[in-house]
Amino acid sequence: MSSLAGKRLLVSGAGSGIGQAAARLFRERGAELVLVGRRLDRLRETLPDAQCFTLDHTNDADVAAFAATCPPLAGMFLAAGELRTGSVAAMPVSDFDAVLAANLRGPWLLAHHLGPRLTDGASVVLVGSNISLRAIPNSAAYSVAKAGVHMLAKVLALEWAPRRIRCNAIAPGPVHTPMLAVRLAASADPTGDLARLAAVNPLQRLGTSAEVAALAAHLLCDESAWTTGTVLAIDGGADAVY
Numbered sequence: 001m002s003s004l005a006g007k008r009l010l011v012s013g014a015g016s017g018i019g020q021a022a023a024r025l026f027r028e029r030g031a032e033l034v035l036v037g038r039r040l041d042r043l044r045e046t047l048p049d050a051q052c053f054t055l056d057h058t059n060d061a062d063v064a065a066f067a068a069t070c071p072p073l074a075g076m077f078l079a080a081g082e083l084r085t086g087s088v089a090a091m092p093v094s095d096f097d098a099v100l101a102a103n104l105r106g107p108w109l110l111a112h113h114l115g116p117r118l119t120d121g122a123s124v125v126l127v128g129s130n131i132s133l134r135a136i137p138n139s140a141a142y143s144v145a146k147a148g149v150h151m152l153a154k155v156l157a158l159e160w161a162p163r164r165i166r167c168n169a170i171a172p173g174p175v176h177t178p179m180l181a182v183r184l185a186a187s188a189d190p191t192g193d194l195a196r197l198a199a200v201n202p203l204q205r206l207g208t209s210a211e212v213a214a215l216a217a218h219l220l221c222d223e224s225a226w227t228t229g230t231v232l233a234i235d236g237g238a239d240a241v242y
């Protein structure tokens, strides 16, 4: 089991889904948590005794102000993100900009402003997506943003290496969370969509937030000390399918 004892870790998007499960798991494994998201009540629901901060990670001035008061960190799990679908032809440019901001500008700003708050030997995990490893239609804005996140992790691994700070990205397949629930609620055939999502991978099921959180815990702990600059798919084997 990955011990996180004695580490102060920041989790973005900690008010729901994968970020919430991760924050709770990291606490169980001994970490002190700093939680950020736009809804304070949701953060407090995740872990009532954690340090919770309201923050829109797309806002440069707000992230800079937060970083100025943030205590030193032994790691970050940047899970905040937003899914909007639509073809390149149909998606309004305003949606494209919003998706790029929520999924790429946010992690970039957090890395930019909080990088100096990381202690030497820290570990950072960014959340990408397996639909940025293999293309599907009607996902271009989200997919290119998450592909940018994958490369951001690699570049940060190089830039932070002199301080022994590691950076990796994980690329989950579909996971049962509020994000997926919103997507299914908008579908004309939610049951069929769910079955099709599960059928894509060899293990024939969706993932769970707990499984994704466990991978993040491994990457944040000292057992993974030689792992940096990688993008790890966690998708039931979907990335292996021809």
Ligand SMILES: NC(=O)c1ccc[n+]([C@@H]2O[C@H](COP(=O)([O-])OP(=O)(O)OC[C@H]3O[C@@H](n4cnc5c(N)ncnc54)[C@H](OP(=O)(O)O)[C@@H]3O)[C@@H](O)[C@H]2O)c1
Binding pocket: 012, 013, 014, 015, 016, 017, 018, 019, 036, 037, 038, 039, 042, 055, 056, 057, 058, 078, 079, 080, 081, 082, 083, 102, 106, 127, 128, 129, 130, 171, 172, 173, 174, 175, 176, 177, 178, 179, 180
């Ligand atoms: N679920 C999946 O199938 C799946 C698959 C691959 C990758 N992912 C990725 O996994 C991560 C977690 O997603 P999830 O499924 O757990 O979805 P979720 O439950 O909707 O969580 C997303 C979180 O991001 C936060 N957030 C969104 N925009 C933000 C902003 N501008 N500033 C600060 N926080 C913001 C939201 O909090 P507030 O609204 O309170 O701010 C929310 O807590 C995301 O990056 C997502 O893209 C999910």
